[in-house]
Structures are given as C-alpha cells and as structure tokens.
Amino acid sequence: MKLKSMDISATASASTIVFNALRKAIIEGQLEEGEPLRQDEIARLFNTSRIPVREAISRLQEQGLVRTQRYKGAVVAGLSPKETAEIFDLRALVEPEIIRDAVPRMSKELLAEAREKCAAFSSATDPMAYGDLNRDFHETLYSASELKFFQEIADNAIDRVERQIRAQLVMSNGMERAGREHFGILEACENGDADLASKLTRDHIQGAKASLLKHLKQD
Amino acid sequence: MKLKSMDISATASASTIVFNALRKAIIEGQLEEGEPLRQDEIARLFNTSRIPVREAISRLQEQGLVRTQRYKGAVVAGLSPKETAEIFDLRALVEPEIIRDAVPRMSKELLAEAREKCAAFSSATDPMAYGDLNRDFHETLYSASELKFFQEIADNAIDRVERQIRAQLVMSNGMERAGREHFGILEACENGDADLASKLTRDHIQGAKASLLKHLKQD
DNA sequence: ATATTGAATATTGGATCCAATCTGGTTTAT
DNA sequence: ATAAACCAGATTGGATCCAATATTCAATAT
Incomplete structure (x- = not known):
C-alpha cells in the first residue's frame, strides 16, 4: 500500500x-x-x-x-531622508509594473480576498496592526503577478522602509488617506483597468513619500 | 612617533x-x-x-x-527563458532611470574615461574580455548617478544574466551592434541629453533581450 | 531480472573551542 | 591635569569536532 x-x-x-x-x-x-x-x-x-x-x-x-x-x-541599518526618498522612488517605479501585470490575472476569489483585506485595513483600530494590514492588502494584489523578480525587489524595498510606513500610517490622515487610495486601486483592479490601477499605485507610493518627507528635516 | x-x-x-x-x-x-x-x-x-x-x-x-x-x-542557479526575459525587463525599467540621473552629474573626466572604455570595447578581439569591457563601460556611466539602491538592483540583475550577455556578445552581430549602441548612448551623455541617453539605454537592453530570446527555444 | 532493504560513505548543519581585534578604564609620564 | 601607553574583559572570525541527513551500492527477496 x-x-x-x-x-x-x-x-x-x-x-x-x-x-x-x-x-x-x-x-x-x-x-x-x-x-x-x-x-x-x-x-x-x-x-x-x-x-x-x-x-x-x-x-x-x-x-x-x-x-x-x-x-x-x-x-x-537606518536610512537617511535621501535614502528613504530613493527607496520610495524605486517602489514607485517597480510596483506599478507589478500591478499592471497582476490585474489581468486576478481571479474572482483573489479580488474578494483583496476586498476583505481592504475593509479590514480601513476598519482597523489597533495602530500596531496597521502595518501588517496595509502590507497584507498590497501583497494580495501583487500575488497575482507572475513577475517574481519584480516582487523580490518590491518586498525588499518595502522591508527597508517598513518602519517609516508604519510611522506614516499613524500620522494624522495617514490611515484615512491610505484607506481611500486602497479602495481606488481595488476598484480599478475589479474593473480590469490595469493602467489605472498602475497609475493609482504610483500616486499612492509618491503620496506616501511626500507625506513622509515633510516630517524628515535633516539630510 | x-x-x-x-x-x-x-x-x-x-x-x-x-x-x-x-x-x-x-x-x-x-x-x-x-x-x-x-x-x-x-x-x-x-x-x-x-x-x-x-x-x-x-x-x-x-x-x-x-x-x-x-x-x-x-x-x-540557472534561469528559464521566461525568467531571463523578466530580468531584462527589470533592467530596461531601472537602468534608464540610473542614466537619466547620471547624465547631469557627469564630469569631463568621467566622460573621457567612458569614451576610452567605449573604444576599448569596440576594438576588443578577445571574446573572453567582451563581458568585462561591456560591463565596465556601462558601470562607468552609471557611477555618476547618486541612486545607489537603483544601482544595487541593476548590479544584481546584471549578475544574474551575465552569462547570457556574454553569450549574446559573441553571437553574430552581438559586438558590432552593442558597440554602435554604446557610441549612441555615450554621445547623448556628452550632449547632456538625459532623456535620449535614457531612451537609448532602454532600447539597448530590450534589443539584447530580443536577440537573446530568439536563441532560447524552450520555456 | 527487478525491486526493496540496509549498511557504508559522503555531505551538510551545528556546537564548542581558540585566535584576533575591539573597548573601556587604569596607570604612567610629562 | 592631560594625553599616551597598557592591561583586562568583551566580542567577533575561524578551526575542529560531532550529529543529522542524504547518497551510493551491495545484499536479499520476489
């Protein structure tokens, strides 16, 4: 047997x-x-x-x-504001490509899962969980992409600025704005509009960068 | 003392x-x-x-x-044709940004050095040296950029396909075409035309990718 | 003959020990 | 009093040894 x-x-x-x-x-x-x-x-x-x-x-x-x-x-390792900015620029270059590749490959089930995670993020109350829920949402969308090296790059870039992202989320408006932008990205994905999802992802990252750099004086 | x-x-x-x-x-x-x-x-x-x-x-x-x-x-580690293609796409995304950042920062001395290396590549006769001379030329131009994370990504991506690049260079036309394109990129840099240098770099990488994939049947 | 079992060998993962270097406080010379 | 020299503990880098697992191949059963 x-x-x-x-x-x-x-x-x-x-x-x-x-x-x-x-x-x-x-x-x-x-x-x-x-x-x-x-x-x-x-x-x-x-x-x-x-x-x-x-x-x-x-x-x-x-x-x-x-x-x-x-x-x-x-x-x-720590990052200077200049280095932090560069990492965000890298993300703003790579992640839109990932989501563009991912959109046409997203199943109904994946989109449902993403919608749940989007909602979970928006309704989160524990600041300790913000970072995980945020990352969870984005990675769910990215997981449909077949660009594994792009994802490696994005993962590592996000790792390096994860602390700053968490700080940015607890800043005034951080959660509210991110939540709104998440819904926009999700909607574009659901509509199969890869170009829009890609553009909104870039805006999302560059917005986070701008918001963050305002709070980092020295260089 | x-x-x-x-x-x-x-x-x-x-x-x-x-x-x-x-x-x-x-x-x-x-x-x-x-x-x-x-x-x-x-x-x-x-x-x-x-x-x-x-x-x-x-x-x-x-x-x-x-x-x-x-x-x-x-x-x-080896790469499937699909993985190889993805690495080249990554390079085609990142390296144009590096050179765009580098062009306004290139000193006369650096450009002279790049011109020497460009000539050295074009007049090379030893196939064993093709890869090093090629990389040496590109890295010289990239070195003027301050985007160190972008450069990290590019270095690693090039590492992973270095063998294929070497193979592509010894293929018919490989050196001739690369040499021509190098001169174009260099000229754009000397003229301070960052956009053109960026575009030519992207074309250079995508051309290498296409030429390479023609010779990789299976997936 | 083929497939399965099992022992011998090869290879990796980890623990312990030693050597090289750094760190901080103390001593000493001026 | 100040600054160089120096000694003792702390910490890292590396060598050697042992344990866990894989691989190979001979022995055996069907």
Missing part, C-alpha cells in the same frame, strides 16, 4: 529561523536603528550557537537590513 | 574573499548552471574551514546566484 506524499513541511534550519525572526523584529521596529546585534545574546535567545546566528546576520546584511563592520559586529 | 592611520585596506574576512571569488566564478560561467558547490572542496581551495564558505554561500543564495536545499547543499 502506498501512502500520500505528506510533505513534512521541512522544519526550517536554525539559521533560517533566526534570519526570519531577526528580519521581522527589524522591520517591525522592535530593534531600533543603530542597535547592535550581539551574536552571543541572540544565540542564547534561540538556544543555538553563534554559527547559525552569523549566517542569519550575513543574509540580513546582503538584504541591506543590517550593516556590519569587521570585529565590531552588526547594527540595524 | 605616530603612524599615519594607514587604513590597511581592511584585508577582507575569509568569508568575503570566498563570496567574491564564488560570485565571480558564477557570473563568468566558470561554474556551470546546476553545478553543486561542495563546502569541503571550496574550503580546501581557499585554505579555510567550511564556516566562511557557508557564510559565503548563504550570501550568494540571498542574491539569487545559487539555490540551496537542506542537507543537499547549493547549486549554481
């Missing part, structure tokens, strides 16, 4: 677990900019040795989420 | 040396697609232990240059 193939979900390696946990902690702002990542301390936290921690850190460095100096260790 | 601060050029760590060497070997095609990277073998090659090798491999994985499977190791 033959058994089903079962796929034991491949319990991730320690280095991957540490990598994901640190990445999450960084983009959610639980670890502040400039805060040093002590290998020993992290290893104890995860009940492992420093080896998988070092692998995780080197991957985070490759993603630009931490900076390391030889014999001095890694610190959470 | 005090010594000059001397900056011993920070003799890179072993893991960085291995990372750079492997990256170079992969993008130059010395390691073929699907070829497994044996930690032990690489460690012996560089007279180190497997620890820095593993760090190097995890960084290469993060860059998409290798794929790894748990307990099975890493293999050099």
Whole structure:
C-alpha cells in the first residue's frame, strides 16, 4: 500500500529561523536603528550557537537590513531622508509594473480576498496592526503577478522602509488617506483597468513619500 | 612617533574573499548552471574551514546566484527563458532611470574615461574580455548617478544574466551592434541629453533581450 | 531480472573551542 | 591635569569536532 506524499513541511534550519525572526523584529521596529546585534545574546535567545546566528546576520546584511563592520559586529541599518526618498522612488517605479501585470490575472476569489483585506485595513483600530494590514492588502494584489523578480525587489524595498510606513500610517490622515487610495486601486483592479490601477499605485507610493518627507528635516 | 592611520585596506574576512571569488566564478560561467558547490572542496581551495564558505554561500543564495536545499547543499542557479526575459525587463525599467540621473552629474573626466572604455570595447578581439569591457563601460556611466539602491538592483540583475550577455556578445552581430549602441548612448551623455541617453539605454537592453530570446527555444 | 532493504560513505548543519581585534578604564609620564 | 601607553574583559572570525541527513551500492527477496 502506498501512502500520500505528506510533505513534512521541512522544519526550517536554525539559521533560517533566526534570519526570519531577526528580519521581522527589524522591520517591525522592535530593534531600533543603530542597535547592535550581539551574536552571543541572540544565540542564547534561540538556544543555538553563534554559527547559525552569523549566517542569519550575513543574509540580513546582503538584504541591506543590517550593516556590519569587521570585529565590531552588526547594527540595524537606518536610512537617511535621501535614502528613504530613493527607496520610495524605486517602489514607485517597480510596483506599478507589478500591478499592471497582476490585474489581468486576478481571479474572482483573489479580488474578494483583496476586498476583505481592504475593509479590514480601513476598519482597523489597533495602530500596531496597521502595518501588517496595509502590507497584507498590497501583497494580495501583487500575488497575482507572475513577475517574481519584480516582487523580490518590491518586498525588499518595502522591508527597508517598513518602519517609516508604519510611522506614516499613524500620522494624522495617514490611515484615512491610505484607506481611500486602497479602495481606488481595488476598484480599478475589479474593473480590469490595469493602467489605472498602475497609475493609482504610483500616486499612492509618491503620496506616501511626500507625506513622509515633510516630517524628515535633516539630510 | 605616530603612524599615519594607514587604513590597511581592511584585508577582507575569509568569508568575503570566498563570496567574491564564488560570485565571480558564477557570473563568468566558470561554474556551470546546476553545478553543486561542495563546502569541503571550496574550503580546501581557499585554505579555510567550511564556516566562511557557508557564510559565503548563504550570501550568494540571498542574491539569487545559487539555490540551496537542506542537507543537499547549493547549486549554481540557472534561469528559464521566461525568467531571463523578466530580468531584462527589470533592467530596461531601472537602468534608464540610473542614466537619466547620471547624465547631469557627469564630469569631463568621467566622460573621457567612458569614451576610452567605449573604444576599448569596440576594438576588443578577445571574446573572453567582451563581458568585462561591456560591463565596465556601462558601470562607468552609471557611477555618476547618486541612486545607489537603483544601482544595487541593476548590479544584481546584471549578475544574474551575465552569462547570457556574454553569450549574446559573441553571437553574430552581438559586438558590432552593442558597440554602435554604446557610441549612441555615450554621445547623448556628452550632449547632456538625459532623456535620449535614457531612451537609448532602454532600447539597448530590450534589443539584447530580443536577440537573446530568439536563441532560447524552450520555456 | 527487478525491486526493496540496509549498511557504508559522503555531505551538510551545528556546537564548542581558540585566535584576533575591539573597548573601556587604569596607570604612567610629562 | 592631560594625553599616551597598557592591561583586562568583551566580542567577533575561524578551526575542529560531532550529529543529522542524504547518497551510493551491495545484499536479499520476489
């Protein structure tokens, strides 16, 4: 008798677990900019040795989420206002292309799911959840696209400014404006208007950039 | 007596040396697609232990240059024709923006250097050097741009298709056409015409993509 | 002959130990 | 008092060793 193939979900390696946990902690702002990542301390936290921690850190460095100096260790990477602006410009270039590719591939089910997430975002009351709900909505729409490298770029770019996005959402009008723009993007998707969805996505990102930069004085 | 601060050029760590060497070997095609990277073998090659090798491999994985499977190791990543096409589309989106940003920042010296490299490319006779000379020309122009994240994206994208670019250059007309287009781009830069330089860069990339895809049957 | 089992080998993932470098406070010379 | 020299702890980079898993191939059963 033959058994089903079962796929034991491949319990991730320690280095991957540490990598994901640190990445999450960084983009959610639980670890502040400039805060040093002590290998020993992290290893104890995860009940492992420093080896998988070092692998995780080197991957985070490759993603630009931490900076390391030889014999001095890694610190959470911060962004200058100029760098933040550049990341938003990159997003404003790439993400409209993703959604343009995605629109003709969106199923009824996906659009229904997106509508739910759009509503969940607009009715959210816990500021801690704003960031996740926002990202959840956008990624749902993007997931219909087959442009996986574009999505990699967008994911990484969003990672790098996730903290600023969260800050922007709790600013006055942040949630209200984002919610309105989300509905507009969603509607364009439902109407199959890829060009409009693309344009609204670009406006959404550039609006967030402008709103954010107003609050960042120095350079 | 005090010594000059001397900056011993920070003799890179072993893991960085291995990372750079492997990256170079992969993008130059010395390691073929699907070829497994044996930690032990690489460690012996560089007279180190497997620890820095593993760090190097995890960084290469993060860059998409290798794929790894748990307990099975890493293999050099290959690209399907569809993936190759997507990378070229990404380049065609990002690199025109880089050169648009770069043109108004190009000094006389930089333009002279670019002209030399353009000529060096056109008069090259060694097919082994085509790839380096091509990249050298483009990176010289791009280096005037202040968009460092855009450049990161472009660098990584070029890394991933470097082998195909080299193949395309040795194909009939490859060098001749590229050389002609390089001169066009350079001229636009010298004339300070950022829009034209941007457009020609996009055409250059899309032309390379088209020429390449004609030779890739399956998907 | 073919397919399955199982042991030997190869290879990766991780832990522990050592060496190299950094950091901070203390000492010492002027 | 100030600044250079220096010593001790902290921290990172790397080597060696062990455990977990994969792969290969011979032995066996059908």
